[in-house]
Amino acid sequence: MSHKFCVAPMIDVTNRHCRFFFRKFSKHSRLYTEMIVADAITYGDKDFLLDFDSIEHPVALQLAGSDPTALASAAVLGEEYGYDEINLNIGCPSKRVQAGNFGAxxxxxxxxxxxxxEKIQEKVKIPVTIKCRIGIDEYNPDEMLPEFVETLIQAGVSTFIIHARKAMLDGLDPKQNREIPPLDYDIVRMIKRRWPYLNIILNGGLLxxxxxxNEISASKGVELDGAMIGRAVLENPYSIIDVDKLFYDDGRAMPSRFKIAEEMISYLEICVQKGVPINIITQNMLGLFHGCRGAKLWRSYLSHQAPRRRDDPKVLSEAINQVLEIQNEAA
Ligand SMILES: Cc1cc2nc3c(=O)[nH]c(=O)nc-3n(C[C@H](O)[C@H](O)[C@H](O)COP(=O)(O)O)c2cc1C
Known part of the structure; x- marks a missing residue:
């Protein structure tokens, strides 16, 4: 199970369409679903919540909850749908999540x-991993994190994805909780140093x-097992085009931005036939031309046209042509 490079779970972002799109940039990165509450899976629309395309592998299902039986039932369904990993969300600070007694x-x-x-592991064969913070509120992370990790090691967890900042559960909203508490990568390294056999993945603020x-390399004191990036991938998905070469020694030729955009046309056509509005898909493609000539036009064309022409995949080819035109003018 390799976590050398992971794209972070992001609610309202990393749905199956977004993961399909991200997979175009990297064959090997590990992708995560949005956080899904265990009971929503058990009592809700399972196909809507769990179905995914086989190209998304390796893909992990992230669950939220604190009831062992409910989590185990949801995990069983996740395994049946073919997920490669069950990840437990112990990092979300939102008030709603706290009210349900899950997350950070x-x-x-x-x-x-x-x-x-333990209950999940009793019911599924796929690995169960944890995504957590370094601590919460007034607790001292130097004490809280090792105690937390040690208890979970005893329960059989060997992979920890650590968002290297505290969550402040009172007073900061989720967005502020991704920005205000300072990052502390060294404490994540301390965990790896203390338990070298664990699979420790660094998350938070990686650009x-x-x-x-560079941040996970041995030159920083101890080598970590992987990195997870969220916001920076959403802002500039093409930035992960070198991941397979950099993290997985796979140096095959990679597609251009235009090639990826063109490949998404047929995906949109299929989705429209299934009744999926195109803007659900294009909303996570807005960063494709980040840093390139025509980026602004691409972004504004898709954000204006796609919600208005929700069943018209031609919007995407039109946006591609607009960017091509502007780039040709400049050449
Ligand atoms: C829009 C958004 C939604 C998020 N939703 C989730 C989520 O569902 N589950 C989770 O564990 N973390 C969630 N996060 C946190 C990210 O997974 C990640 O830990 C955090 O953004 C720090 O990484 P980054 O600095 O690379 O973005 C979310 C972050 C963002 C920006």
Whole structure:
């Protein structure tokens, strides 16, 4: 199970269409679903929540919850649908999530998390991993994180994705909780140093695959096992085009931005036939031309046209032509 490079779970972003699109840039990166509450899977529309395209592998299902039985039932369904990993969200700070007693607040109750993991592991064969923070609120991360990790090791967890900042559960909203508490990569390294056999993945504030690779390298004191990036991939998806070469020694030729955009046309056509509005797909493609001539036009064309012409995949080819035109003019 390789986590050398992962694209972070992001609610309202990393749905199956977004993951399909991200897969075009890297064959090997590990992709994550949005956080899904366990009961939503058990009682809700399973195909809508869990179905995915086989090209998305390796892909992990991220669950939220704190009831061991409910989580285990959802995990069983995840395994049946073909997910490669069950990841437990112990990092979300939102008020709604706290009210349900899941997400980051569970860092204060590692024994409950351990019971959840044990119950899931009893029911599924795929690996169960944890995504957590370095601590919460007034707790000292130097104490909280090792205690949390140690308890979870005893429950059988060997992969921890650590968002290297505290979550402040009172007073900061989720967005502020991704920006205000300072990053502390060293504490993540401390965990790896103490338990070298664990699979430790660094997350938080990494700007691109090159700086991520540098940050997890041995030159920083200890070598971490992987990096996870969220916002920077959304802003500039093409930035992960070198991931396969950089992290997985796969140096095959990679497609251009235009090639990827063109490949998405047939995907849009298929989705429209299934009743999926095109803007659900194009909303996560807005960053494709980030940093290139025509980026602004691409972004504004798609954001204006796609919500208005929700069943018309031609919007995408028109946007491609507009960018091509503007780039040809400049050449
Ligand atoms: C829009 C958005 C939605 C997010 N949703 C989730 C989520 O569903 N589950 C989760 O574990 N983290 C979620 N996160 C946090 C990210 O997974 C990640 O830990 C955080 O953004 C830090 O990484 P970054 O600095 O590379 O973005 C979300 C972040 C963003 C920006």
């Amino acid at each position: 607040c569970l860092m204060a109750d590692p024994h409950l998390v351990a019971r959840c993991v 691109n695959p090159y700086s991520a690779k």
